[in-house]
Amino acid sequence: MQNSEAIALSAALLAVAGELTQRIHEGVVARGFEGVRPAHGFAFTRLAPDGATVTDLAAHLGVTKQAASQLVDELVRKGYVERRPHPGDARARLIVLTELGWACTRAAEEAAAEAVRPWVELLGEGEVRVLRAQLLRIAPYGPIRPAW
Amino acid sequence: MQNSEAIALSAALLAVAGELTQRIHEGVVARGFEGVRPAHGFAFTRLAPDGATVTDLAAHLGVTKQAASQLVDELVRKGYVERRPHPGDARARLIVLTELGWACTRAAEEAAAEAVRPWVELLGEGEVRVLRAQLLRIAPYGPIRPAW
């Protein structure tokens, strides 16, 4: 594969990812969830379904645990998550989604489905399935980080 | 397409994009270009091949022109770009890549090719070509923004 092809692939991928993030975010806001940023969505994916500690969250987001803790503060203030005592480790706390947090997560899922719909119209259902399968095969197992 | 499938597709796409951005960045740093951030790369893609104004750059990156101007300051200080008088508009300035800027761009292209290589090994050359074609079809024409 030539460099120029790799560039075209990379540029297209990043453009699509940026667009997708923005559309999901807009969709969530349009459904009435204000004061949430895209980074919160990535936190939610780690907190669902059973919660996680601040340290887990920090690793998932690729930030320091102080930053993760501040993010949790903000989400608590806005009512999306709760800090609970951790069963079996008195130092730790289990951060869990509130009902509002779950509602927001469902809104994000709907927004994602909506954002993907044009792709189905463009490529057809089968091709999108192929795309998903390909991306799943090359997706890293590690933390999901901001793209930049 | 079900919501859960759209979620899986979105998550995989964003994970791959995050990974890709990080690998390209690491590759550029490994080639000796320090003090560059991923956002600079997106600026470079707009500045090549003929330069652009600060306002163009701001629109491309999806930030204010003040932010774009500050970014240009930084790139000038580090030797990657130059501000030139704009031919035909005395208000504007044409921001162009220096030789160092071009070298950095080539390094990013090599790093991108390197980051994509494992995908070829995983999926095969043909499948990657399909992936590229699909992404190019759904890629937006608009500005390339940070994913979040």
Add this chain to the structure above:
DNA sequence: ACAGATGGTCAAGTTGCTTGACTAAGTCTG
């Protein structure tokens, strides 16, 4: 020709992250 739009910068404020220092609780060793 002059009113308004546009390109760019300066200055100040906000925000989301970092590094550093610390406490409380768990774990491992002898």
Add this chain to the structure above:
DNA sequence: CAGACTTAGTCAAGCAACTTGACCATCTGT
């Protein structure tokens, strides 16, 4: 089972990339 080390979490201060607001110089349209 005591003492040293590690780990979870927070507090505090600083930094860096952005924002908003104000401003001047230049271009454009009637």
